[in-house]
Amino acid sequence: MRSLVEVVARAGPGGRTVLPVVRASGQLAVRRTGPVTVHLVATAFGPLGGDDAEVRLVVEPGAVLRVRSVAAAVVLPARGDSPPSAQRVLADVDGDLDLQLEPTVVAARAHHVATVTVRLGAGGELTLSEQVLLGRTGEQPGRWTGTTRVLRDGRPLLHTTLDLGPGAPTWAPPMAPRAYASTTRVRPGPGVGTATGVDAVRLPLPGGWVSTAWGDALDRVARADADLHPGSRPAAQPVLAGVPS
Template identity: 75%
Template sequence: MRTLVEVVARAGPGGRTVLPVVRASGQLAVRRTGPTTVHLVATAFGPLGGDDAVVRLVVEAGARLAVRTVAAAVVLPARGESPPSVQRVHAEVAGVLDLQPEPTVVTAGAHHRAVLHAELDEDAELTAAELVQLGRTGEEPGRWTGTTRVTRAGVPVLHTTVALGPGAAAWLPPVAPRAWASTVHLGRAAARVTGEDAVRLPLDRGWVASAWGDRLAGTRAGLALLEGVPPVEEVLS
């Protein structure tokens, strides 16, 4: 199944954010749930192997947009030889975008590919989170591949790909985490910090933090500790 979501956020009168475009088709619906917030709602079970979802987000100068989901996404394989399911998020940001969906759970035999491509203007701000659990309780893990590309004013800031699960080149027991949590923030600099199975690395006027482990609950907690460390200017003051 092919899914398309489109949301445009624009600065309106009195500094309010208006959403002139809010539409979706396929496996997702989109609902405005707050002054600057939309939620994506699944209208069918999945994603299934072979499904292709595209989410297009445009945040114009002076506007703010927060994107959430109402529940975790459970990725299932198709019958027979299952091709990957794919979700591509394309974001054009001149204002402020906060993208924090609920976790993705990749079941045994499934392969999910997640792509975030964000193009930021010079003064734009971005926060984008990714939460992944391979396999349900008592189940063998599925496979997940995540790619993040971020540019600011046409200049590359971050380009990374992480592959987890059976068949991934770097996923070799005993170093084979089943849970992954990551946050990319562009807008305020932060110092490098390391923790147990977690790291926060500086970017140009931003940072990227990642944590990994066996269960997502502990992995999220490790990531939150790193995110809570003060920004670099506060550490040095």
């Protein structure tokens, strides 16, 4: 099944943000849940192998848009020889985009391909968070292939692809994490320095940073990633993201 979500955020009177376009079709619905917030809502199980979803976002100058989801997405395998399920996010941002969806859980035998492409204008700001868990409780991991591209005025700031799970060329013990989290923050101005944690790292970008963490438990991985955000309070105890509980 093919799904399409389209949201346009525009600066309105008095500094407000208006959303002249909020629409969706297929397995996804979109609802405005706050002055600058929309939530994606799954209307069917999945995605299943072969399903294709595209999310198109436009944030015009002076506008703010926060995009969330109401629950984790559980990727399921399809019967037979179906291709991987896919989700593409395409965002043109001249305002402020905050895109933080609930985790993606990839069930055994499923393969999900996720792509996020953000084209920032000169004054565009971005906060992007991704969290992935391979396999539900008590089952083998699925496979997730994720690509993130961030451009500023057509010039690349970040271009990374990560392939995790059975069948991925670089996924083999002892480097076979089942959980992954990443946050990207970009805004006009100077970047921040490099920082490291337990199975986590933050790297500078022009005008921002990208942090990643990996391990066996998603809650630990998400916390390790958050501990590297500038201004965050460090964890009281070490976060052993790579050690099973």
